[in-house]
Amino acid sequence: MGKLLTDEQIAGFHANGFVTRIPVLTPAEVAELVARTEAFEAERPQDVSWAFDIKCNLLLDWVYELGRHERLLDAVEDLIGPDILMTNGVYRNKNPGSAVDYGWHQDSARIQVDPTFVICYVALSPATSENGCLRAIPGTQDRVRPFSLTEGPGQRKRLVARVIDVDESQAVDLVLEPGEAAIFHSNLVHGSAPNLSQSRRMALLYDYTPAAARQNVGRGSGQLVRGVDHWNHFGHEPVPEPGLTEGNVLRRREILGTYHENVLMGPRLPGETVTFPDRPY
Template identity: 30%
Template sequence: MAKINLNEEQIEAYHRDGFLVVKNLFSQEEIDKLYNSAIENSIMQKNAMDLNDQTGKKTKLSLWFTPGNDVFGYLIRSERMINSVAQLLGQESAVCHFHTKLMQKEPKVGGAWEWHQDYGYWYKNQFLFPDQMMSVMIALTSANKENGCLQIIKGSHKLGRVNHGFAGEQVGADMTMVNNALETMDLIYCEIEPGDALFFHSNLMHRSEANLSDKPRWSLISCYNLQSNLAYAETSTSWRIPVDIVPDHAITEWNATPFGNADFLKKEDDPALKTTGWEKDVKTN
């Protein structure tokens, strides 16, 4: 696969809209390898967390910090991924990997994800600069309206950080601000296919509906941080270690180690899920 270089129009669109879709960033062969590894990986499933939405439906995710020499790590560290992130975040300092989530929305039971900004969570980790952080969603299965694809409010990253409180077991944005944003900006349904990548700003407002279809919706969401962006309340270390980049062909051609002793996040250790007082007054309903 040819080396990916984003053009000026794509970079401008990301900064203007808060997101960018890149079609076919990864091939079907690469995605098949990722998806098969994900569904067969007992360690991944053992370390999955269930988070209830406001209706009690469950969203299941596995989250780990340090990318290894497994097939997931090769994708996270691939040249095309890191090169794209570096172009969008700027070249002020090295790109570091904060964490990656495997999102597993099973047919009929996969829960909704409430309106939020990623920095609504990461603010609790005391990262200083939201402009130096971003998420990249890689579709492992088709994502569409029927199975609860990501919804975004175009341009909402320019609102800055919005107050967040609890919505079920999730952290959700103040719905007064969300509704104001929806009155002012465009709501976009990000329907993407396996191998497509959705890059989005840490302050972009987004949500997803429950998966009420008869097909699963699985995706990988890798979150990146520039080394210059310090976190004063984050116990993991990957966020400050420059990514050890691997060539793009590593995903399909290199031998991958078993996905073993990854540093998974436990629900009780997540600072974003701990109430400090002010969150109780935020309107999330």
């Protein structure tokens, strides 16, 4: 028995590559996060597209704080151990009718991390088959599959790996209620379809990496959210100030410019200019 997960859940993660329906947030906590998100969207609509993207845990204090939630970290610790770096936080919202289709992919395809990192999807709204919930192919976490590179949806100039050959008949929908989480292995083949419903899908995704881990290419960075880092394999990131401040913007820019060879952006190709979503003014 782990801190939060049962032995059966932990065994299921190792067998299938994911564990789902983990209760993390109370209804009041969900309501507060939704309110913070919607208030920001209403007050600063010009900033949503970039501020909700890569490493928004360096920009928005409430994203950082959710990533440090005790129940969430208890579940992560049960899977990767007690010394934990939060190496990304990002919104993944789909409005009603959104055509965004995150095709089949593995998050560790372009840069491998050993020991593995995990990704946690925290639902702020129902995640259903109709509104584009995560879909996964159980058991595909055993190795990196052949892939092709393409531009990510809504992420201009960012190359993403798409698995070439997928047996979609094996896919499982990771249906979640608000406040529940799913955690999956970085090698798991997964994706999500367009939102065909009249309801909004809201979620925050986090990457958690064992502090002892190494990348096979370049050097990543993260915030130490539990335990200790005796290894210093990853650069250390600052804690954001409250609100979207100038300091937060500049520090995130420095981190992404310095540690640009990470699992989010992939290895730097010959002659490639480092680009990432940033303040456009």
